[in-house]
Amino acid sequence: MNDLLNDKSLRFLSGELTIERKFESLKPLTVNISNASKILRISENEAKAYLEKLGNANISETYKARFVSHVEETITSVKSDRNTNYFCTKMPLEFAYKQLKGLTVIKSKNARPFISQEDYELFFKKAFLNDKSIKKLVLNSEGGSKGKITAIFFRFYRAAIENGYEPHKGSAQKYQLLIVDNFEGWTEKQLKGNFKDKNNRS
Secondary structure (H helix, E strand, O other), X not given: OOHHHOHXXXXXXXXXXXXXXXXXXXXXXXXXXXXXXXXXXXOHHHHHHHHHHHOOXXXXXXXXXXXHHHHHHHHHHHHHHHOOOOOOOOOOHHHHHHHOHHHHOOEOOOOOEOOOHHHHHHHHHHHHOOOOOOOOEOOOOOOOOHHHHXXXXXXXXXXXXXXXXXXXXXXXXXHXXXXXXXXXXXXXXXXXXXXXXXXXXX
């Protein structure tokens, strides 16, 4: 969401610092009304009032405390969201990220990877961090590469079961929809026979 949420800011706000020092460090983060509204999760009218007060040299301690409190609550909330795998709550995000990373490495016949690193990050936010603002993406499946792409997701599905993140039965459709719901040009019907144990690809 911007520098407000980087590790430096998290360490800074969790330290034993005065409201004054915290407030001064946060002032540059509210660049404009729209950003302040999004960052603090408040209405634009409230954000406007905050920004107007930012220019006042005699801001009250009560106001400073309220401002810092808003930011700290936002950081706590976003930090929690970042650690939640909405696709499979038992599964660490790092596990999912590494399992599907081959999509950015293996190439189609046009010598380009199945997905760019930038789009892979978007896919991960959409599928695993529940970012509903991201639209369906497109996989580079030129030259009959859909089988290889499906195999990557199948191995992810099997790894999830083997590591105890998913039950041995009843999870196949969920992993089919991981493709269908996040990428253009894929249907559940196409994938129906590709997530069975008999297709245990290496």
